[in-house]
Amino acid sequence: MKLKDLSKIEFWVATGLYGFAILLLISNSGERTPNHTESLMKGANLHYSYISNYLFPELFRFSILYFSFLLLNFCILPALFKPKDRAMAIIMLICLFLVTGLVTSVVYTYSKEYMFSDFSTLNEAYNYFFLRGFSYSTWLILIIGIYAALKKLIIYFNDNDSLQYEPNNRMKLEAVFGGAFWFVGLLLLIAGHGNFAVMLCWTLVTCSTVCIIIFSIYYLIPQVKREGKTFRHYFWKICLIAILSSVPLVLLALLYNNRAEMAVAVIAFHVPTQLIVSTSLSWFIYKKRSATHAELTSLKTELGRSDASLSFLRSQINPHFLFNALNTLYGTALQEKAERTGEGIQKLGDMMRFMLQENLQDKISLTRDIDYLNNYIALQKLRTSPSSSIVIETQIDEQLNNLVIAPMLLIPFVENAFKHGISLQEPSHIKITLQTKESTLYFDVQNSIHLKGDNDPEKLQSGIGLQNVKRRLTLLYPNQHELLIRESATTFFIHLTLQLQRNS
Template sequence: MKLRRIEAIVATVITLVVMVIMFGKKTKNWEARTSLFLEKPFEEKGMTFNFFENHLLPTLLFVALFYIAFLTFNNFIIPRYINKAKYEMALFTSFLTLFILWFGFAYCEWMQHRYNRLTVWAYFGESGRVISSIVSIILFISTYTLAKQGRLFLLQKKLNLSSTLLKESLIAFSVISSAYLFLLVFNGSMAFFWLIISIYLFIMYSIEMYGLLPFCSKAKYSLKQYLYVRLPLSFLIYAPFGFVVVSGLGFNTNAFFALWCCTCLISIPVIKHLYHQKLQHHTKLGNLENALGNSTANLSFLRSQINPHFLFNALNTLYGSALTEGAEITATSIQKLGDIMRFMLHENILDNILLIREIEYLHNYIDLQKLRTDLSQNIIVDYNIQQVTKDLFIAPMLLIPFVENAFKHGISLKEPSWIKVNLSMQDDRLFFDVYNSVHLKRINDPEKNRSGIGIPNVRQRLLQLYPNKHELTIRQTDMEYFVHLTLTL
């Protein structure tokens, strides 16, 4: 079932429930003669008051107009015109719909205030209820659409801090608004109280969960030190919300402070408990990711071991034959290939290796690739790798995947291509840049079907092995692919 159809069904059910509740409540009040104040203005003007015609039906029509507005914008104007970039038709139909709604709200006001002996048009601009209803519709449709689009965005993107906050904000908005509308039917004062206090509590939750509690944990604050910071902060944030509640509901000053104390007694332990649960969840998730990464690496290593002794013996035989025949380039290439294989089988499984060995592997790989690229005048491979003199250590296979990716996607045998590799050191900081051309189709590319460790794998390893010690930037255009890595060793 499509989302908009579900939205229409939910809106219909909510509207019917509200109308049934209002019908029963207002009819019961009238039968109990508790709504006589509605009849008095009509009697003073010598007019007959009809409860259903002059009060109940206009009230139900008022609710129905909100329902019609939601369906018109959400299920017709937005999908048919706005999503298809037909902005002129969207603007025209929006103004037409708002005009009809405006007339409908004015008609409701006219029916309920017929004793004023005015025309319907008199309520278009003079009635604050009509104008506020139109503004409420515009704000609600806009907010709901943005919230829905944000939710759909989160389903398509990997969650980070900003998207997590957005997700929690959308959930809070849904819960607060739903409860507010439900309470509004039964008790307007309770609905008002819920709306203001729940917004304040969610703001405190966000500040504590993502700001105050992480800071206090990092600084190793005790409970007393935490309260010294939390209580003044919460009072500053609470003050405007508490003032609105006290003023709106007619409470006294004692209620102002009592309400703040109650919210603190409830929110402090609850938010701290949620924060500790979240920390435990992240810790378990990190351990599982590390275990999965180690298992994947071990499996990949086992698959790569295809009788290495046989391969080395075969390479040594080819190397000797090439020297005998005077093919020095071939012999050198075979020797470099042997060095690469030894690196992959022996040093690649270590946690850390000398940076010099990683750079030697980088040189060997580029030299082997240049054997085929040097045959074409349209391919330029330029690399500048600074010599390293310090005994610095690095996790293996962090640099070469970017170069492999450049040769795999940056070389075309038919179009002009280029690859540029730069590596430099500044104290214990490594700066690594890789540029390569981009080609959409490479049917004859020998690197096309080759598999490697992959850029996503490198990202994950950097996050695990060098947290807060690396900066990886990847940028791609239609013509160029660029990678910049800064690493503190």
């Protein structure tokens, strides 16, 4: 997932939760049902106002949480990693800390007015409330900061494919995902004034779930598969692990809260979570990953065979002799004033040189790939130029931005257009546009469609090239491309958006 897309999701999720909380407060305001604060206020012989003692304090508290998250996650914390913006980010962080602490402290004086009678002096009460307010501000900034750090770590692993696919690093990445999930839940509990016992139970159950899922994916399920056992055998092993792991969790819970209710709550949440969530989720992830691994292995095998065939072909052909022969034919065509023939031979030579040399590289200059594309289009124009009913339009921008691309990634779309879009008997058209903006490539191909005859050997072979290029895009540019294909009765259209890298 792109960072921009993740930021949009974060913003709308946070905004949705904030809006839901505000809506809930407003909808409950008409009912005026007694709450805990009201009972405490009346117990202290104080006048209770739903608006000033509950509604407004809660609105301010949710607003402070929402806007603090937006400022920290999208403005302040990202700026801390940029040296030129670091000083301003620190100033904004200090201001946010002071404003959040001050507003929260004032909110406490209204929502917890019943506590004033517990202190001997007014100053002592205000000191207590302001200490709690600034403590809340500190914890809020710390938790959101940890969330942002976890997110940055996830993005780092996700953007480095070589790190992402190593088993140890992938295990670390999944542990980070689990940690992020735990922090989000903890943040929601803090925002809702959750009880400490609930936070403790959430922490113990979530952490044990993450550990059991990772253990199942990398050790337990592979062992079950090697033994030839089924899901039922794996399920009973998870049952045993869930029961045994309850013992240390209960002991940890009792260290912080020496009550039998806490132990019962941990067991009540822990065991069902492992049997329902951990078992099904880890099995699903393992099966999905095994299927992907099998597909990659199959593709690598096919690519290995193709490389071996190409290497054999190259060993049979002497490129030096081939290019000399083409140059000789080119010179002869110019002597005989066959300019179109000479132009065609020259472009064919350039294409064969590309096929035998640069096509073997993982990444090549976008300029060279476009040269091959232009040579192919020029040869096709030579072939179709006698027919006035064939219109071929190209708008391919010159590339000076030092971008690199996997070779032969664009040509299948153009080949498909000439294969199915040209008829020497009927009006035909092809339009090809290619342009780049910064590191993004935009590629469009539109062509007419002509049905093949029943005796045409290529009638049943349509779409094979496009299927292959779709697989290559998925493997080479995961989450970095968008391919749209539209087809009507008379027109075929593709639009490819591709995120490229610059040549280092």
